[in-house]
Amino acid sequence: MTDHYETLGVARDAAQDxxxxxxxxxxxxxxxxxxPSEDAAERFKDVTHAYDVLGDPQSRAEYDRGPMPGMGxxxxxxxxxxxxxxxxxxxxxxxxxxRQPGQDxxxxxxxDLADVVFGxxxxxxxxxxxxxxxxxxxxxxxxxxPERCLQCGGSGHVQRQVRxxxxxxxxxxxxxxxxxxxxxxxxxxxxxxxxxxVRAERTIPVDIPAGVDTGLRIQLPGQGEVGxxxxxxxxxxxxxxxxxxxxxxxxGDDLLGTLEVSMPDAALGxxxxxxxxxxxxxxxxxxxxxxxxxITIGDRGVTRLRGAGRGDLKLGVQVVTPQKVDRRTEExxxxxxxxxxxxxxxxxxxxxxxxxxxxxxxxx
Numbered sequence: 462m463t464d465h466y467e468t469l470g471v472a473r474d475a476a477q478d479x480x481x482x483x484x485x486x487x488x489x490x491x492x493x494x495x496x497p498s499e500d501a502a503e504r505f506k507d508v509t510h511a512y513d514v515l516g517d518p519q520s521r522a523e524y525d526r527g528p529m530p531g532m533g534x535x536x537x538x539x540x541x542x543x544x545x546x547x548x549x550x551x552x553x554x555x556x557x558x559x560r561q562p563g564q565d566x567x568x569x570x571x572x573d574l575a576d577v578v579f580g581x582x583x584x585x586x587x588x589x590x591x592x593x594x595x596x597x598x599x600x601x602x603x604x605x606x607p608e609r610c611l612q613c614g615g616s617g618h619v620q621r622q623v624r625x626x627x628x629x630x631x632x633x634x635x636x637x638x639x640x641x642x643x644x645x646x647x648x649x650x651x652x653x654x655x656x657x658x659v660r661a662e663r664t665i666p667v668d669i670p671a672g673v674d675t676g677l678r679i680q681l682p683g684q685g686e687v688g689x690x691x692x693x694x695x696x697x698x699x700x701x702x703x704x705x706x707x708x709x710x711x712x713g714d715d716l717l718g719t720l721e722v723s724m725p726d727a728a729l730g731x732x733x734x735x736x737x738x739x740x741x742x743x744x745x746x747x748x749x750x751x752x753x754x755x756i757t758i759g760d761r762g763v764t765r766l767r768g769a770g771r772g773d774l775k776l777g778v779q780v781v782t783p784q785k786v787d788r789r790t791e792e793x794x795x796x797x798x799x800x801x802x803x804x805x806x807x808x809x810x811x812x813x814x815x816x817x818x819x820x821x822x823x824x825x
Contacts, residue, residue: 465511465524473525477518484512489676496680498696556617556643557635559600559607559657559690563590566685567698572669574706578716578738578763578771580671584664587697590686591661593653598691600650600657607644612636617643657691667699672714672766677701709738714772715762719779722746727780737761737774744776752780 466473469483490496491505515521568587592598601607609615613636620633635641649655665684673679678698685695709716716738722731730748734741742758750756755775762772786794797803 468511560692561689563686563688563695565695595652596650598657602648610639612638615643671764720776
């Protein structure tokens, strides 16, 4: 029986908010859209099931009142299992292989916003464990091979008879001479010292798709570290980090920016050209535009990660009021205020939807 608390990686007395945060973190890491491996899919199911139980206070309370995992019922140990685990019944599982799977690696990749919009090709240089070219993973000097261990006869295990409360019991344990491999290497490879792998710098070509965002991980199977004895390489994970841009920020597939407009242009309307993330963009400011209005230019945002087309470029208007004016300009502004019968300053209704969309932009 799997312990749901262990599945989510939280303590049994964790608060509901901690459980929710742990689930969201694991779901982002294991979701099939991000991590397509079979192992991740199985773990994602386990994590989802654990949260279904622990995420609801009532079902969590019922779960906590039940038997502790591993203390009874399906999946618990009986006396025979304990005896077999500790004493082995004089049997062994045979020698272990020198070829071991390599470890996974994690590499952070910094991208500019322009890289995210269209995707980018990178040549990544990483320090990792690679196959030894001298012995090609065999771990032995060229022209030699491992020899059968004389201590264990090639089984990888030795047996001992010991006295216990249950009488004389035969135990099996890894051979101390060959470390359980069943063979010894009289002449290790001089390049890798008998490991079958060496540390070296590799260059890995990677095509990073458009639409990725900070925190997303790209999975590259077989590009991690080569295992001991020339074992299969693990997985290299690329964790994306998008650098801050001085002009634009991102909201999903949309790009957000601020367009400063003079008072006359806001009142009369104007056309202008601004430099977008991928070249010039024609922008029309309609007559009567107010601060906080949003001008949307379609298909000039970020290329969608899964799907066709691009998001929008959204420019929040900021009407710029001159801080210093000469006498003639002041006279004209007073005349404008009188002719338009401009009302005195007053509170207006809070525009929540617009503020929510543009608040990150105006914080820069």
